[in-house]
Amino acid sequence: MTQLVNVHLIPSSCDERDFSDRTAVVIDVLRASTTIVTALAAGAVEVIPRATIEDARHAAQQTRGSVLLGGERDGLPIEGFDLGNSPGEYTADRVAGRRIVFTTTNGTAAMLKCRSAQQTFIGAFVNLSALADRVRGMDEIEILCAGTRGRVSREDVLLAGAIVDRLINRHGPTVRLNDEAALARDAWRGVASTDPHNSRLASALAESRGGRRVAQIGMQNDLALAAAVDGSRIVPELDSETLRIRIAQPA
Amino acid sequence: MTQLVNVHLIPSSCDERDFSDRTAVVIDVLRASTTIVTALAAGAVEVIPRATIEDARHAAQQTRGSVLLGGERDGLPIEGFDLGNSPGEYTADRVAGRRIVFTTTNGTAAMLKCRSAQQTFIGAFVNLSALADRVRGMDEIEILCAGTRGRVSREDVLLAGAIVDRLINRHGPTVRLNDEAALARDAWRGVASTDPHNSRLASALAESRGGRRVAQIGMQNDLALAAAVDGSRIVPELDSETLRIRIAQPA
Numbered sequence: 001m002t003q004l005v006n007v008h009l010i011p012s013s014c015d016e017r018d019f020s021d022r023t024a025v026v027i028d029v030l031r032a033s034t035t036i037v038t039a040l041a042a043g044a045v046e047v048i049p050r051a052t053i054e055d056a057r058h059a060a061q062q063t064r065g066s067v068l069l070g071g072e073r074d075g076l077p078i079e080g081f082d083l084g085n086s087p088g089e090y091t092a093d094r095v096a097g098r099r100i101v102f103t104t105t106n107g108t109a110a111m112l113k114c115r116s117a118q119q120t121f122i123g124a125f126v127n128l129s130a131l132a133d134r135v136r137g138m139d140e141i142e143i144l145c146a147g148t149r150g151r152v153s154r155e156d157v158l159l160a161g162a163i164v165d166r167l168i169n170r171h172g173p174t175v176r177l178n179d180e181a182a183l184a185r186d187a188w189r190g191v192a193s194t195d196p197h198n199s200r201l202a203s204a205l206a207e208s209r210g211g212r213r214v215a216q217i218g219m220q221n222d223l224a225l226a227a228a229v230d231g232s233r234i235v236p237e238l239d240s241e242t243l244r245i246r247i248a249q250p251a
Numbered sequence: 252m253t254q255l256v257n258v259h260l261i262p263s264s265c266d267e268r269d270f271s272d273r274t275a276v277v278i279d280v281l282r283a284s285t286t287i288v289t290a291l292a293a294g295a296v297e298v299i300p301r302a303t304i305e306d307a308r309h310a311a312q313q314t315r316g317s318v319l320l321g322g323e324r325d326g327l328p329i330e331g332f333d334l335g336n337s338p339g340e341y342t343a344d345r346v347a348g349r350r351i352v353f354t355t356t357n358g359t360a361a362m363l364k365c366r367s368a369q370q371t372f373i374g375a376f377v378n379l380s381a382l383a384d385r386v387r388g389m390d391e392i393e394i395l396c397a398g399t400r401g402r403v404s405r406e407d408v409l410l411a412g413a414i415v416d417r418l419i420n421r422h423g424p425t426v427r428l429n430d431e432a433a434l435a436r437d438a439w440r441g442v443a444s445t446d447p448h449n450s451r452l453a454s455a456l457a458e459s460r461g462g463r464r465v466a467q468i469g470m471q472n473d474l475a476l477a478a479a480v481d482g483s484r485i486v487p488e489l490d491s492e493t494l495r496i497r498i499a500q501p502a
Contacts (some may be wrong), residue, residue, distance in 0.1 A: 009260065009403060152260060154430040158437070177458045178404040186409070186455075187434050190441035204437075209430045 002119035002174050004140045005167055007160045007181040010147035011110050023138040024117035025131065025163065028146035028157040030210040031085050032107025033124040033236075034226045035070075038087040040247050041234045043096030047245040049108040049238070053078055056103040063099055071103040074137075075217045078103075087126075087225045115240045117142070122236035122247060125159055125201070125226060130233040132166035134248060141167070143181070154187075154208040155226070158201070161188025202227040253425050255391045256418055258411045258432040261398035262361050274389040275368035276382065276414065277489075279397035280406040281461040282336050283358025284375040284487075285477045286321075288336040291498050294347030298496040300359040300489070304329055307354040314350055322354040326468045329354075338372040338377075338476045357404075361397035366491045368393065372499060373487035376410055376477060378453070381484040383417035385499060392418070394432070405438075405459040406477070409452070412439025437500045 008014040027033055032052040036047050048063065053073070057080075060067050070083035070090075078085035083094065083103055102108060114120040123131045123143075135141055143163060145156035161184035168175050168185065177185070191200050205211045205223050214222050237248035259265040277282055287298050295405050299314065301307040304324070308331075311318050321334035321341075328335035334345065336355055353359060365371040374382045374394075386392055394414060396407035412435035419426050419436065428436070456462045456474050465473050488499035 010264075013261075013402065151264065152431050152434065154434050154437075157434050180403050182455070182458065183403065183405050183408050183434075183438050186405075186438035186441035188437075188441065189438065190437035190444065193441065193444070204433070207433065 001139070002176050003167070004176050004180050005143065006141070006178040007143045007145070007163055007164065007184045008144050009152045009157055009180050010150060011113050011144060011148055014144065016113055016116055019114045019117040019142050021118050022140040022142050023135055024114035024120040025123045025135060025141065025143045026111045026114060027119060027123045027143065027156045027159050028104070028107030028147065029124055029159050029226050030153070030205065030214055031222055031226060032104040032146065033122045034126055035085055035087045035090055036122050036236050036245060037124050037127045037232050037234050039090040039095050039100055040236055041232045042090050044090070044093045045097060045099050047236070048099060048101045049111050049243065049245060050101060050103045051109050051112055053103055056101045056232060059202060060101040063101065066098045068095065068098050070100050073105055075213050086219055086222050088221055104147055106146040109145050111238055114144060114238070117240065120238040120240060122238065122245060123159060123163060125229045126231040127234055128159070128162055129230045130235050132163055134235045134251060136167060136170055148160045148210055153210050155205050155210060157184045158188050158191055158204060160184040161186070162192065165189065198227060198229050201229070252390070253427050253474045254389055254418070255427050256394065256415055256432050256433045257392070257396050257429040258415065260396050260403045260408055261401060261433050262364050263397060263401055265395065270365045270368040270393050272369050273391040273393050274312055275365035275371040276360045276374045276386060276392065276394045277365060277371060277397065277481050278374045278394065278407045278410050279355070279358030279361060280375055280410050280477050281404070281456065281465055282338060282473055282477060283355040283397065284373045285377055286336055286341055286485050287353070287373050288378045288483050288485050288498060290341040290346050290351055291487055292483045293341050293343045295341070296348060296350050298487070299350060299352045299494065300362050300483060301352060301354045302360050304354055308350045311352045311472055311499045312430045314352065317349045318472060319346065319349050319431060321351050324356055324462050337473050338471055339472055340466045344432070346487055357397040357399055361395055362489055365489070368491065371489040371491060373489065373496060374410060374414060377482040378485055379410070379413055380481045381486050383414055385486045385502060387418060387421055390413055404461050406456050406461060408435045409442055409455060411435040412437070413443065416440065449480050452480070
């Protein structure tokens with residue numbers, strides 16, 4: 001059976017209806033999706049994404065239990081929040097057993113765009129293989145790159161291409177791609193084909209607009225964390241009714 | 252000196268002001284830019300791009316001399332026009348010595364978006380090397396992919412990447428790329444790195460949304476014509492004042 005895999009390079013290039021009853025994968029490599037994987041891997045109970053700072057504060061007030069506020073605007077920590085958007089901050093001693101209300105400049109809005117999807121997973125290089133295994137065999141997969149303020153982010157597209165490449169390697173010619181998915185795969189192959197140790201991935205992240213921004217605000221270490229392919233088997237899943245992200249159950 | 256090379260994957264991702272006083276390259280591989288190169292190579296005096304069918308008819312009435320109307324809508328010839336948008340139609344016996352008023356679904360609108368550029372060139376695989384030679388050394392280059400009805404077209408991005416790759420190979424690390432330019436180059440390398448005879452380029456064109464459309468309307472031959480890398484040394488240039496495309500003079 002044919003499997004459809006569509007990539008959307010930026011949220012504005014698609015419509016909420018594109019996700020209806022499909023499997024969605026949301027990508028914001030630098031840094032929201034990397035941070036969410038890290039937080040859940042470190043024992044956070046759930047991550048509650050919100051589009052605005054105001055919505056996040058409101059959700060934190062409404063949430064029972066031990067809540068932390070996390071996120072960023074333009075890469076920087078938000079005043080009064082407990083945590084920024086560096087994956088390195090989301091250690092077990094900070095987040096284990098806690099709920100995290102989370103808002104970022106690009107990633108959370110992209111996640112909320114997929115509400116009509118049957119399932120929505122969060123992808124990063126740190127969980128690439130686990131994510132590909134989780135969605136393999138799904139009939140219709142929509143991969144949404146968060147981008148940066150409406151512009152295409154190289155690192156998000158490279159990850160989309162890496163996911164597409166893994167799906168193709170398993171399923172071969174029965175996978176049908178849209179042009180963006182084919183391009184993303186081309187781009188991933190252009191970077192990764194001769195790069196067994198991911199050194200070119202790390203430099204691609206560092207050179208990208210998002211990577212330069214992360215370095216500029218003194219968080220270079222986040223780039224190495226984001227480029228650590230397959231550091232985790234955690235696949236975060238957004239529950240579209242409760243709008244909470246938890247570790248996905250096995251298919 | 253640093254050279255900036257920016258790629259825009261679709262016209263909606265940039266603004267007319269992005270081109271101000273810069274060097275623009277417009278790409279619509281399937282098929283407008285391929286056809287324009289072919290027409291000028293076959294001896295057409297000039298190509299006069301217009302955004303709408305009505306504007307094209309009006310321009311044809313206003314133009315002195317021997318005028319032909321050419322172009323397409325949704326790939327198909329336009330009623331009452333002399334020529335469609337197949338490069339193969341633009342032979343010397345049809346177009347030599349003639350002026351061609353030209354309107355296509357995506358390409359002509361993209362060309363008209365670059366009006367504020369200092370110079371605007373038209374790029375296709377058929378004039379890849381000549382085009383790269385012509386813009387090499389320009390300080391600020393904006394490469395605009397026409398796309399298809401607001402969606403990214405794989406073939407246009409691959410050509411953008413091929414141009415970027417040639418500029419980098421000559422200038423090395425002094426070329427600064429935006430994320431889209433880096434991605435386009437990654438994608439081109441993913442397709443072309445092991446493909447000395449461009450067979451993968453031909454199949455990439457055939458697999459793309461635009462290529463499938465061209466095949467669907469029975470014009471498969473156009474795909475081979477569009478994939479004929481460096482078949483021509485012609486570089487078309489749009490005069491932003493008169494809005495006419497002629498063969499560029501040497502720099």
